[in-house]
Amino acid sequence: MKKRIAEQTVLFISVLKWFLLATAIGVIVGFAATVFLKLLNWSIALSWRFPYSFLLLPVALFLSAFLIKWLAPDAEGHGTEKVIEAIHKSSGKIKAAVIPVKLITTITTIALGGSAGKEGPCAQIGGGLSSLFADFFKLGDLERKKLVICGISAGFASVFGTPIAGALFGVEVLFVGSLLYDVLLPSFIAGVTSYHVSNALGITYFYHPLKFVPQFTEFFFIQICFAGIFFGLCALFLIEILEFGKWLARKIKIAAPFKGLVGGVALIGLTFLFSKEYLGLGLGTIESCLEGGKIGWGAPFIKMFFTSLTLNFGGSGGIVTPIFFIGATAGSFLAGVLGVDHATLAGIGLVSLLAGAANTPIAASVMAIELFGPEVAPYAAVSCVISFLMTGHRSVYPS
Numbered sequence: 001m002k003k004r005i006a007e008q009t010v011l012f013i014s015v016l017k018w019f020l021l022a023t024a025i026g027v028i029v030g031f032a033a034t035v036f037l038k039l040l041n042w043s044i045a046l047s048w049r050f051p052y053s054f055l056l057l058p059v060a061l062f063l064s065a066f067l068i069k070w071l072a073p074d075a076e077g078h079g080t081e082k083v084i085e086a087i088h089k090s091s092g093k094i095k096a097a098v099i100p101v102k103l104i105t106t107i108t109t110i111a112l113g114g115s116a117g118k119e120g121p122c123a124q125i126g127g128g129l130s131s132l133f134a135d136f137f138k139l140g141d142l143e144r145k146k147l148v149i150c151g152i153s154a155g156f157a158s159v160f161g162t163p164i165a166g167a168l169f170g171v172e173v174l175f176v177g178s179l180l181y182d183v184l185l186p187s188f189i190a191g192v193t194s195y196h197v198s199n200a201l202g203i204t205y206f207y208h209p210l211k212f213v214p215q216f217t218e219f220f221f222i223q224i225c226f227a228g229i230f231f232g233l234c235a236l237f238l239i240e241i242l243e244f245g246k247w248l249a250r251k252i253k254i255a256a257p258f259k260g261l262v263g264g265v266a267l268i269g270l271t272f273l274f275s276k277e278y279l280g281l282g283l284g285t286i287e288s289c290l291e292g293g294k295i296g297w298g299a300p301f302i303k304m305f306f307t308s309l310t311l312n313f314g315g316s317g318g319i320v321t322p323i324f325f326i327g328a329t330a331g332s333f334l335a336g337v338l339g340v341d342h343a344t345l346a347g348i349g350l351v352s353l354l355a356g357a358a359n360t361p362i363a364a365s366v367m368a369i370e371l372f373g374p375e376v377a378p379y380a381a382v383s384c385v386i387s388f389l390m391t392g393h394r395s396v397y398p399s
Contacts, residue, residue: 015185018146022186025133025150026193029126033158033194034201036103036125040118043111044280054113054271054279058264061114064105065260065314072101076316083127083152084174084397091141092148094131098124105316113267113279115306116317119159123170123318126155126194146183149174153187154194161205165367167191172360173397206283208290209373210347221382223338224348227331228383231349232390234330235356238304238323239394245308256314263313270306278306282325289328289346294336299329319396320354327353347372348380356387359395 047053074082074095086094106121130151134144153170157163167187199205249259271278277285282303289295307322309315331349335342347368355364361384368380 018186019189021147022150022189023193025126025130025147025186026154026190027197028129028133029122029151029154029190030158030194030197031201032099032125032129033122033155034198034203036107036122037118037159037198037203039103040107040110043107047111047113053111054276055268056112057114057267058261060108060112061260061264061310061314062257063260064109064316066257067101067105068314068316069256072097074098083124083148086127086131087145087148087174092127092131092134092145094124094128094148096128096132099128102128102316106318109310109315109317110280113271113276114310114315114317115267115278115280115282115303115322116310116315116319117281117321117323118318119156119320120318121316122155122159123152124155126151126153126158146186149183150186150190154190157191157195158198158203160367161195161199161203161207162367162370163192163195164188165363165370166195168366169358169360169363172363173358206287206371208287208347208371210290210344210376220340221379223340224379224383225386227334227338227345227348228352228386229390230334231327231330231352231383232356232387234300234326235353235387235391236394237301238326238353238357239391239396241304241308242311242319242396245312249312260314263309263315266309266313267306270302270309274302278303281321283321286325286328286350289332290343290350292341292343292346293332294342295329295332297333299333300326303329320358323354323357323396324350327351344376344379347376348383351380352383352387355384356391357396359388359391359393359397361385361388 068076072095076082083094086092102121102124106116106118110116110118127148130147131144134147139147149170153167156169157166160166167190170191171183171187252259252262303322303325311317327350328346330353331346332342334349335345351364351368355361364384365377365381369377
């Protein structure tokens, strides 16, 4: 009896300890994410006043690559990858310089038109602050690792506006096809806390309940299964395009900042060839697809090339927002082929491409509920799992 009481006491103290630690991380990351998101929104609004601000893309990528090379090499690329690498290889130890460098380079890249997202930087900033928090309180390697995972979850939750899916994403993305269950509770606490802190400080979030979800039929279920296969193939193609961009950047034997000039000029050329629609976050196109707007078949593939050039040639930013763009546009195109409601399949495509490209089917399925409502959940979950199975162990996060 005494042994059982002692065991329960230890468990209670452990839960209380991680409740307090995770809450502290949630507050810190929520505040930091709010600062980052407000600065980013202000910078984007400022650049929109100048229709040809994208002509400064070579300067933006040059500056980003220069700062990363000389101040914080770990701030390179889309952020989340380096945090995952830090957790696997150095028990979550992240250099303090990564935080300001990631913030500055991401804002510079996206505000001037680089095709990247905002969730990776928030995850990296959250992970970096959590690492500093662990060092300040002299916590051990295992505790630092768990805190950094909480920081990632808090960062994702603050950006997505989906606290449960964001927390799950932060845990699920670390290991292909598996979850680290002993950190689920603190991740949920950190994610929910961070989301509410950001929301209280004025960050607004996208929520778009789908108004049309057809009655279940065998034929519609088969269409959803086919859609899952299609989204999985799109995810594989995105992974290959990102790898091709990395290979191409390595083949060009010049200093990283000058590669930024090359990438910026290439992006300007592509913008004049196609349109400004593929620059920046692309939130307008995503919302248009989710409202039932129709899109050309080439949109998702063009966005892949814009994103690969941006991230592999000096730009800094996340990968998930481009994934949302690619998924929503691919879903809208496929809806026209299958004769399905465009908004429904755009929403399912958005989460399914995330499931396949990031290997996070559970987080993506929960995100479908938080973003689009529970009616679409069964169909989204089936498509997400199929997309995940199609990509196997390939991911936009190789670590």
